[in-house]
Amino acid sequence: MYKLRKYIWNFFRTVILICTEFIIMYPIIYMISCAFRDSADMNDPSVIWIPKHFTLNVIRDTIKAMDFGNTLKNTLILNTGCAIVQVLSCSVTGYGFARFDFRGKNFLFGIVIMMILVPPQVISLPLYTQFMNFGIGNLRINLIDNMLTMYLPAMSANGLKSGLMILIFRQFFRGLPKELEESAYIDGCSPLKTFILVIMPNALPAVLTVFLLSVVIYWNDFYTSSAFFRNTKTLGIVLENLDSELQMRLFGESVQLSQREKIVWQEAGCLLVLSPLLIMYVFLQKHFTEGIESSGLII
């Protein structure tokens, strides 16, 4: 009887898992399938997954329209740069909140929580005018369209989703045993030295998780970068404007294509933008989750 129940449950579990995982995989598989088919296949009801007219032209067109090489280079520079400085600044801040007692700590940590709660839209507007003439007194420069608009906040632990990352680090450091630092202090290490030499090597899971999360968030960002960039192209911005760009380059005025037929180019753009992330995920999947799991976030 017990065995039978187990078999039935195993069967249902498999069915449930396959169904939900199909929901997750469906758009991704569909995207790959669309990116390699001729746009005429979209109107052929017999084509669902496997294209009848296999072609690489769509991908080629999209690469050209997105200026993929340059855009990718831009995005990579911005991305890894911001992610690295963000990890450093957020870990320092998280450590300060986790291990030291000082006046006004709760109030200041309240500001960190506020950073999580306030949507970027609330502050992006004054930030824009602030970046337009950035500086003190007469020393002012226009930072719009400069990558510093992304770097400076990331450097000072105020980049995209920084609040969340400070929180992850704080939780993680609180979980580390206090003996780690105490023995270092007894040996005459200063807190900063202790942090660099003793704490950081022990915080690798959290560092990796926050780094990967940062890369993903900056990679996917469209809102903030489009607010501050005019001519600097990132993958997020280019993908958002792909439709009009293609309209100009490929289709022109004369060629009329239905929305449905244009999907192939859209999906090809998505494939190009997502594939670096997906490849990274396949290899580093474990590290994405490890830091969050071990910090037991928020509790």
Place this chain on the structure above:
Amino acid sequence: MINKRKIKYSVRKSLYGYGFILLWFSGTVIFFLIPLVKSLIYSFSEVSIDSGKTVVKYIGFEKYMKVLTEDEKYTEYLTDMIIETLWKTPVIIIFSLFTAMILNQKFKGRTFARAVFFLPVIIVTGTAYRIISGNNDVSDFSTVFTTDFTGDFLEFMGFYGAGDKINDFVSAIADNIYGIVWNSGIQILLFLSALQNIPASVREASLIDGATTWEFFWKITVPYIKPFIVANIVFTIIDTFTNPLNKVMERVSVMRNQWAFGEASAMAWIYFIIIMSVTALTVILSNKRSD
């Protein structure tokens, strides 16, 4: 120079504390607090750009009134958003708890299954998600999940229009199955780590005492993971509200691009106050229950 050794240890330690957060604090003043206060001022003002400089004129609550009474799109998106959050959050929480419990069991291919469930987290924040989920003003796209199969089924059974309410709810879930499954990644992960924290000895003891699976769930699992449930509810609310892809946020961006700073700021602040009160309400309610 003050001699280092003469300062008391606790004072020195708190000074180091300030040192560690100094970088963040100076950044937060420039990139967060000042803009935040400015946007609050903008929302009470008529803002115009005159030869590169912003000119701000105080006009009181006018912009708020205008946004709430005249901008039909904004109020419509806002109510939609609130209703959606109200029903979606519990569904996401239940779904992710259920999934986490399945993924916590031992079976073949568990690592792969977990990896797939977390996959949406790397995609869902981006523009690509809107395109591949078919949410891009293109009809007849991801047709598999938008057919009204519940309606067809009920009609087949002879309920012509009788079960409209149930039908609406079930088909709302069916239509939004993407939004639910794709937005549960972090929640599943948090529940998983919570479930792994339940000591094996507790499980053994309850098995020896003859607890059924049902009893084990309500008497052991739920109390153990309760803080995580609260955290997940708060996380889900914040995540849906602050997602740049949601319609209210898009409306704010549209107003900003038209240089209507006052209106955009008022919209953003109304929205922010709603997020704050919903989050605060959740935390207060969950604290009360546990007393």
